[in-house]
Amino acid sequence: MIISVVSGKGGAGKTTIATSLAHIFQADYYDLDVDAPNGEYFLQPENETIRAVSQQQPEINESLCSACGVCTKECRFNALYKVANHIYLTETLCHSCNLCREVCPEGAISYKQASIGKVRTGHSGKTGARTIIGDLDIGSTRGTALIQDIVQRIDSPGTVVIDGPPGNSCAAVAAIKPADLVVLVAEPTPFGIHDMLQTLDILKDLQKSVVIIANKSQGDEQLTSVLAERGLKLAASIPLKTEHHKALLNGEILSQSDQQICRLLQQAVAAEIDKP
Ligand code: SF4
Ligand code: SF4
Numbered sequence: 404m405i406i407s408v409v410s411g412k413g414g415a416g417k418t419t420i421a422t423s424l425a426h427i428f429q430a431d432y433y434d435l436d437v438d439a440p441n442g443e444y445f446l447q448p449e450n451e452t453i454r455a456v457s458q459q460q461p462e463i464n465e466s467l468c469s470a471c472g473v474c475t476k477e478c479r480f481n482a483l484y485k486v487a488n489h490i491y492l493t494e495t496l497c498h499s500c501n502l503c504r505e506v507c508p509e510g511a512i513s514y515k516q517a518s519i520g521k522v523r524t525g526h527s528g529k530t531g532a533r534t535i536i537g538d539l540d541i542g543s544t545r546g547t548a549l550i551q552d553i554v555q556r557i558d559s560p561g562t563v564v565i566d567g568p569p570g571n572s573c574a575a576v577a578a579i580k581p582a583d584l585v586v587l588v589a590e591p592t593p594f595g596i597h598d599m600l601q602t603l604d605i606l607k608d609l610q611k612s613v614v615i616i617a618n619k620s621q622g623d624e625q626l627t628s629v630l631a632e633r634g635l636k637l638a639a640s641i642p643l644k645t646e647h648h649k650a651l652l653n654g655e656i657l658s659q660s661d662q663q664i665c666r667l668l669q670q671a672v673a674a675e676i677d678k679p
Pocket of ligand 2: 510
């Protein structure tokens, strides 16, 4: 069972819920918030091994290039451009699609491996289960590729909790795709509800089962009414509490520091897991 925890809005409490679910279900924790992976502050991984991740990147052989410009026209990401009969690559725009090499009439394009990030694998000092943490290289725009690389290698025999990236971009979709169940963390504010609705559209397109949990709640009326319009309802609501902030600032997993929240989350998600 793969559970992906996502939230349209950043800062909604996705990592708070994901680390709690990893604790509750003794699950392997995949941190796919690769721009800023911070689940480790709560799970405290030990004995990590590191795997480097790279991607192909085109390289132009100037002695073979006739400066015909075919590659610059065909690249739909505008990653290649021509100046004074020289072809240049904007690395951050390249998606390693291989098309330029295919269309080059002179065979002037080859590929080199370029680093995009690394994956650290260890065991949580708190839950004992595995932690797999994606770390995107600083300045790299290949977050989606790094997530896809990690997702393709999921090999955990038991329950997996994926802590996805915030937002509703390709990176978030890459973290949602492998899920058997999506836990959507919603902040009950106008901004949070707006972004949650975008995520729900994605989940509908991908035909994913969803459990919706309100976090930092000071009242869920607007949220529940918006969900009711879509035939959905909240599975749990976590109130905004100073004690929770203090626990998180101390690096505590919320479900470990608050037994009531632990039961609430366990019931909300287990009910969905147990469905036939
Ligand atoms: S590999 Fe694809 S995205 Fe990158 S430069 Fe070539 S055509 Fe453009
Ligand atoms: S398609 Fe090949 S020959 Fe033409 S400009 Fe690009 S690299 Fe040079």
